[in-house]
Amino acid sequence: MKYFILSIVFSLIAAISYAQRPMPLDQIIPKIDSIEVEADKLYHYIKAEKAAIELLKEGKSNVQPFASVLTYARADSFASLVAFFSKGCKYNLPTF
Numbered sequence: 180m181k182y183f184i185l186s187i188v189f190s191l192i193a194a195i196s197y198a199q200r201p202m203p204l205d206q207i208i209p210k211i212d213s214i215e216v217e218a219d220k221l222y223h224y225i226k227a228e229k230a231a232i233e234l235l236k237e238g239k240s241n242v243q244p245f246a247s248v249l250t251y252a253r254a255d256s257f258a259s260l261v262a263f264f265s266k267g268c269k270y271n272l273p274t275f
Contacts, residue, residue, distance in 0.1 A: 223257055224250050231259035 228250045235245070249260040 220252075224252075227257035227259055231261065235261060 228248050231248055231250070244263075246262045249262070250257055251260075
């Protein structure tokens with residue numbers, strides 16, 4: 180029993196040390212590139228949403244409260260839909 184437990188411990192140590200090996204650079208670069216593309220896309224979504232909210236507030240002192248802003252990609256641009264509490268979807272604002 181003692182040798183069985185020792186063999187399990189050593190096999191776990193070997194498995195853990197194998198799992199902790201550094202990844203080769205040729206495997207890391209594509210993953211970093213895909214993360215960079217997704218981060219860029221998320222940045223553009225947030226930028227489009229902020230621009231839509233600023234367009235709503237621009238020139239109006241009494242802006243109606245809106246429920247949500249839905250931003251989506253359409254071809255090469257981003258657009259935002261604004262839903263108000265009482266009227267439903269009122270504006271489709273192309274922002275970029």
